[in-house]
Amino acid sequence: GDSVTQMEGPVTLSEEAFLTINCTYTATGYPSLFWYVQYPGEGLQLLLKATKADDKGSNKGFEATYRKETTSFHLEKGSVQVSDSAVYFCALSDPGRDDKIIFGKGTRLHILP
Amino acid sequence: DTAVSQTPKYLVTQMGNDKSIKCEQNLGHDTMYWYKQDSKKFLKIMFSYNNKELIINETVPNRFSPKSPDKAHLNLHINSLELGDSAVYFCASSLGRTRSGNTIYFGEGSWLTVV
Numbered sequence: 085g086d087s088v089t090q091m092e093g094p095v096t097l098s099e100e101a102f103l104t105i106n107c108t109y110t111a112t113g114y115p116s117l118f119w120y121v122q123y124p125g126e127g128l129q130l131l132l133k134a135t136k137a138d139d140k141g142s143n144k145g146f147e148a149t150y151r152k153e154t155t156s157f158h159l160e161k162g163s164v165q166v167s168d169s170a171v172y173f174c175a176l177s178d179p180g181r182d183d184k185i186i187f188g189k190g191t192r193l194h195i196l197p
Numbered sequence: 198d199t200a201v202s203q204t205p206k207y208l209v210t211q212m213g214n215d216k217s218i219k220c221e222q223n224l225g226h227d228t229m230y231w232y233k234q235d236s237k238k239f240l241k242i243m244f245s246y247n248n249k250e251l252i253i254n255e256t257v258p259n260r261f262s263p264k265s266p267d268k269a270h271l272n273l274h275i276n277s278l279e280l281g282d283s284a285v286y287f288c289a290s291s292l293g294r295t296r297s298g299n300t301i302y303f304g305e306g307s308w309l310t311v312v
Binding site: 120129130133171173185190 | 306
């Protein structure tokens with residue numbers, strides 16, 4: 085079945101460091117891919133998305149490129165800030181299935197000042 | 198203006214009680230969801246409604262019963278609460294089915310603690 089695998093956390097970085105959170109997926113069809121972010125005590129917010137191969141989603145300095153050949157959607161940011169500390173979820177929705185958005189297990193990110 | 202709002206935000210209750218969590222969205226969406234997030238942050242869908250019609254009903258105990266009086270509301274009623282029901286419950290909505298790549302919007306969560 086469909087699944088999303090993302091790197092285990094927590095990830096701890098210093099401010100202004102480069103960030104990569106890996107995400108790979110398996111799907112029967114051609115899924116749409118998402119990154120959601122959950123700040124402490126809040127719900128999930130869409131960070132970015134890509135709906136077809138080679139699309140790049142970007143928002144707030146974060147980027148992720150839909151790589152069909154490697155079934156990946158890695159999240160990157162060139163210079164992280166303390167305010168980026170949160171839990172990040174990679175997710176997919178598969179048009180070949182019903183309305184289940186499949187989430188990865190989340191990666192907790194700590195940014196040190 | 199809260200897009201997806203759910204109440205209560207915090208709920209502490211005893212085992213065996215019956216409780217409800219209400220959810221409303223003002224985005225004009227036609228599809229609504231309930232997700233459960235456990236202590237390890239793992240998110241799992243419970244139910245999905247499209248235009249008040251049940252679309253997804255995961256392997257959730259019968260003690261959980263969703264009710265959608267209209268497209269803007271999806272309430273979750275839980276009977277005979279158990280310790281294992283303690284979690285954060287998220288309501289969400291989307292315009293159209295998520296299998297078409299539509300974005301899902303989440304509420305802020307309801308923290309349920311069963312003691």
